[in-house]
Amino acid sequence: MTSPRFRRALAAAGAASALAAASLIAISPAHADDSGLPGSELYANPFSTTLEAAQSLSGQARADAQLLGSIPSAEWFTKGTPAEVEAAARLYVDHATAAGEQPVLVAYNLPFRDCAQYSAGGAKDTAAYEAWIDGLAAGIGGRPATVILEPDGLGIIPWNTDINGGAEWCKPAELDPATAASDRYAQLNHAVDALGALGATSVYLDGTHSGWLGVGDISDRLIKAGVERTAGFFLNASNYVETERLVKYGTWISDCINLSEKSWWEPGWCASQYYPANPGDFSTWGLSDAAYDKAYADTGVVRDAAAQAHFVLDTSRNGTGPWAGPAAPYTPGGDPEVWCNPPGRGVGAQPTTETGIALVDAYLWIKVPGESDGKCYRGTSGPLDPERGVEDPAAGQWFPAQARELISLSQPALAPLACEVHVVGTKVAKGFIAAITVRNNGATTLSPWTVSWSFGGAQQITKVVGGSYAQSGADVTVTAPRVASTLRSGKTTAFVVTGKGAADEPWLFRLNGAACTSR
Incomplete structure (x- = not known):
């Protein structure tokens, strides 16, 4: 037999699936009394980009791709016309529904996503994005699904001013500084409403990670993006932060939102990983725990894990934690890009909806482990990655050397296929x-x-x-x-x-x- 070409995304436009629908547990937002993601069996796509990459590989590299491809990872939807993304989403959800499993979709098509960096692209404008989201929603339909809505969508906002009044770095000349940030919130709110109207779809907004925004800042952004109408937020997408730190960070965000929604409390007053805790000393993070206990006592608000915003964690590459970077910059003042194909990383906990933590709906592999973050120059002129001595694959392309590292350094260890x-x-x-x-x-x-x-x-x-x-x-x-x-x-x-x-x-x-x- 010869290897097939996956009938995926854009090639599937207009095709009707022959698969019969099977019933799944309905999903409701975590702000309600019940969430359908915990307890669900996650879908491992037998036509994933990882297994597609395996077809052109041999030996250990092929076995690595097949091993990673056998474990549920999210399916990314990044382009296409509304009709094309509708057909692609329908085909993917059809397969998952027939298997009786939960599909996880990543919507990644905001205008000026990633501020035109390594993962540049996205819809042309707000109208185009809203039409695209409507197509994605139509493809999902009434079937249960989980949507990871726009990684970096709240972490990188064009022409944004942070909660402390500081102007952020993303300033595309093509966008109007007076409206660019409010347009981003309008885009995300439309997506929240369009996907939430489906009834059986859990939506999670971008919550960044504990090495990035402070709790008050991201909580303020989540509230503006409509988090109260979603299941909650996701953390660590495509990043490497340890799970124990993410659980603390996510719990504080949930508490900060809860205090702000239920009382006179303001997000800017929320304790974080930066204060009173010391971000570099995890033993001090209990100081921020104590600050939240006091805030609850002062406001009279009561914690309610069933009603507060829940979150999911990306554990696809956080088994050994983040990379500290080289001992010295590759060029004076150069950015070592510690997030870009860092060496010596391993996959973390395998995807599951049984976390044992009330606010954590799932550990997911949002980033597809083994796919490159981009061509990492680390402050040099390239084209080689100075840390690896090779030219890294473009963002989203398979990176056999990195896949081998992720498996060999996995925590907990990944066993070979039996x-x-x-x-x-x-x-x-x-x-x-x-x-x-x-x-x-x-x-x-x-x-x-x-x-x-x-x-x-x-x-x-x-x-x-x-x-x-x-x-x-x-x-x-x-x-x-x-x-x-x-x-x-x-x-x-x-x-x-x-x-x-x-x-x-x-x-x-x-x-x-x-x-x-x-x-």
Whole structure:
């Protein structure tokens, strides 16, 4: 079989999905009494950009991409016309809904996103953005979904003045200084309302991270962006801050918003990681905890975890924490860009909606681990990354060396995939025939064994020798025959599949639900 090209995003415009809808737990904002994200099973896209990257790799690099691709990561929607993003979102949510799992979508198309830096792009203006968001919302429809709304959208605001009256650095000449910041809030409020109106979609706004904005500043921005009409906010997108710091920071933001919404309290009065705590000494952060206890006592407001803003954390690359940077700048006064493909980082906690923390709805992999942050010059003229000695891939492109680092330094450790699939296939007439060999590399005997996958197109199985099969839409499961139902550790089994349609090899196989590498 040959590798398929994913029928994704822009290529899917106007296509209708053949997948049947399955019911999921409905999602409601955390400001209400109930949130649907905790307890949900997160969706691992079998047609993800990570598994797409694996198709052009071999050896360890291929195995690394397949391992990371087997774990749920968010799907980024970054461009296209309203009709195109509607079709792309519908196709993605169709697949997740059919699997009975929770899709996580990242909306990343604000005008002047990232202030035209490494991840430059976005809609032309407010009207174009609002139409694009409406298309995204139409694609999601009434199905449960989680939307990470605009990473950096509140951290980097064009022509913004911070809560202390300081002018910020992002000043695009193309935008009107008098209206650019208010336009950003109008754009985000429209998105909050359009997505919130769907009824089963949890929306999270940008809460930056504890190495960036102070609690009062980001709380003020979240309130202006409509956080009270969402599930809450997200932290650490595409960054590296340790989980324990993020939990403190997020809790303070939730408290700051709660105090400001329920009393005479002002966000500018909120304690933070900068005061009375010392940002560089985590042992002092209890001082800010005490400041919030006093603020609650002074205002008479009561903490209510069920009703306060909740948050989610990006743990995709924070296993070893942030990079301190080089001992000395590469050029005098140069920016070491500690956020850009830093060396020696590892993935953190795997995605889950069971965090054990009332205000934390999930640990998510928002940034796709293994995809580059951009061409990092670190204050030099480039094109090489002076820290790595190579030219880094463009933002969003696969970076095999970084993927290897993230896996080898993961905390907690990522185990290799415990099964291996080898496919030998060929096209015949209007279909295909393929011999599939599966090796159980795990420690457990499987009885019976099952092998499952999703096709990338309209392929239909007509016969399986060496097992029975069931197919629903693109999803196929082959079950062991009674006479050979046991697959011991270290042993292999094989079966032959005949079908109609393109001879495209699926990107991900699973043995009894556990992902496999494939050669």
